[in-house]
Amino acid sequence: MDRFARLLTDLIYTRSRNSKLALLADYLRTVPDPDRGWALAGLTGELNFPSVKAGIVRDLIKERVDPVLFSLSRDFVGDTAETVSLLWPAPPGAVAPPPTVSEAVSALSAATRATAKPIVAGLLDRLDEDGRFALLKLATGALRIGVSARLAKTAFAQAFSVPLDDVEEIWHALRPPYTDLFAWVSGAAAKPDITSLPVFRPFMLANPLEDAVLDLADYAAEWKWDGIRIQLVHAGGETRLFSRGGEDITASFPDVARAFAQEGVLDGELLVRGAAQGGEAGGAASFNALQQRLGRKVVSASMQAAYPAFVRLYDMLFDRGEDLRRLPWSDRRVRLESVVARLDPGAFDISALIEAGDFDELTDLRAAARETDIEGVMLKRRDSPYEAGRKAGLWYKWKREPLTADCVMMYAQRGSGKRSSFYSDYTFGCWTAPEAEGGVLLPVGKAYSGFSDEELRWLDGFVRKHTVNRFGPVREVEKSLVLEVAFDAVNPSTRHKSGIAMRFPRISRIRRDKPAAEADEIDTLRRMIVSSPGIAASPVEADPRSLTD
């Protein structure tokens, strides 16, 4: 654990990507199996100890440290694991030497709800500050130390001079501590064979289209549907649905999984039947309808009937045993069309191509699409292979222009992690009526992005100087600062007193020039709602697409 703890500490204080890669590669090369494999699993977010919840860590520390002092400390540090690692008292008497990573992982895996507390406490007792920090990060799942799974895999590929694409390709078929992976790169075994396994393949992703004008002779256009991107895999007699991050969501959509029973890998958008997106012709309900079905372990028949899910197909990666990914998009499209024709039309359709003579015409069609609540346009290079990741020049997403409103800052809260010393999360509101006529501000949303570091410092200073009330970590501020907020849509909401919720709000400008009384009224926002009858929006902050897109 010492070596892993040192790695985490070094990574936290290292800024350059190359230096991070070098630290990771050195660790992966020099630490023996299985410790390095478990560490790699931790770094890529593949470890999960269901019985070890953040709550038990808080319980443990409150048994050892005054709870008020703990919560004041936690508020200052902004991170529970770090706070606990700093506050954990040395146990009386002699302690056993620090556990290895494997020892810690097997102890945590064996934990049940009844034994988790003593197990975690026993491990913490044997570690120093850095070790406790590393253990708690590992145990509670999210390292958040500025190392993405992608970076960890890149470091692995560099450490052993193997292509990153090969690592990504087989990754989802492997399980920690990845002994077969390390055996392959050390020459002790062949590359793991995954052809007959129902595993996730990395998605091809689009870049935002900035101001470019594309030639439609080279690019095909499709609508951008607002569901969740999924991969459907059938291999070895099993069907699986994977979300953007490779998470297996088959259990939530048995109706869709059942409908695909031929060998192959498809790429598409998971949607619910309806008429919100693109009207009757669009055939898809709003994202909120889909949300009713996400995250469920069991889905009742009535739920399936009320929110019938289907997949609008974009692409095909494998057809039976054949890997199509090196073929140009136009060839894959032909193969996909012939496959869709044989699938159940209740569960599958194909994402239609937009008929546009030239880019100008496409621009007009996209502008008109806001009326029918379509999110935007996708542009795909006709000769593009299916490449993992976000390769430049191949696929573009061209989202519709965001909507904006002028709102007034009402509350602020400290951020987490790197921003824990700044008030970086802002709740803002709009007027119920003009202020002169007795209108009041009601919250309409919350945003924690869109501003530069410099603007953040300014906003933080504003909050500190204009606090009128404190509620734990939340500060109420003087209602004087106007923020121009950009957002993608407005939904009706029963959760907010204002009756509305913004989709993807972010701060687009600080309007120091504008008096608060001139901020927008809630009615203005309400008029931006595109009707999707009978479906209440979930709170903005719970929007799961922040995880998938």
Next chain:
Amino acid sequence: MLASSKTPRWIKAEREGIHLPTIDWWIDPSRPAANALVTHGHADHARGGHGQVWATCATRDIIALRYGTPTGGRDLDYNEPLDIGDSITATFVPAGHVLGSAQILLERQGERIIVTGDYKRRPDPTCLPFQPTPCDILITEATFALPIFTHPPIEREIARLLAAREANPDRCILIGAYALGKAQRIIAELRRAGYHETIWLHGAMVAMCELYERHGIEFGALALVSEASREALKGQIIVCPPSSLNSAWARRLPDPINAMASGWMRVRQRAVQRNVELPLIISDHCDWNELTGTILELSPEETWITHGREDALLHWCAQHQMRARALDLVGREEDDTG
């Protein structure tokens, strides 16, 4: 001991500082005052524009360097009582914070009040150690008053610094350290640890180091960064104000390892926010155990808590059945003197 259970009427905590209303004298006032007793030279305690300034010799020298020579008042020796009127005497007692730093003991008709200013309990080669002084009211700082703050031994931090230098012969180590106190303590500790090479200074550090030398603190070879070539600075240790880390000035240095010497470095994200690669937990303030230990040791009838995280210390005092209150003094926010 206090004449009654009520707070004595001859002392008052105002937002601008500690006030002695019967004679209109102030301690560490943030606004110009006719008579100011000043604990030490940091900008949140010592300001320009006062009439008579009463402080230790070193503190008055620091004030003269920063704001010009005070118009009145005089240098006071440690433990030399000064009669300031209305039967009040003020005595300056070593605080162990920076050169010249003092606690101020105020006595009147048997009532004893200590204003600590800033203080620490660890040895520091650049100043006299904190002298615990029995009192009825203790007015203490609380900069690091959270139990997460436990400062490691300075020897450990200096060893980490020297190890980082050893491991990176092609880079320099750039230490952001407050120009009064922290910078000089680090230089002195490096010498104590047997490091005898030239230590390089940012121009803003020079005058204060010279002032320390005039007061008998020896630093060995110091030189200005501007006088060295980029090549000559490889493998060298440079001390600069915290604000110069990541600045245009730092760009001419050979791939600097940003180090920062501060008690705040105990929290990882505080270091990351300032782009610090080598956080050195070195503080001239008490850590949590030293603050609570000092209160227990002196066991005053009342503790008044100034600048810092008073909530935690107030709570701790309540848990230990000790009377305490928080003072709201202006201009004492989280800063680089930590």
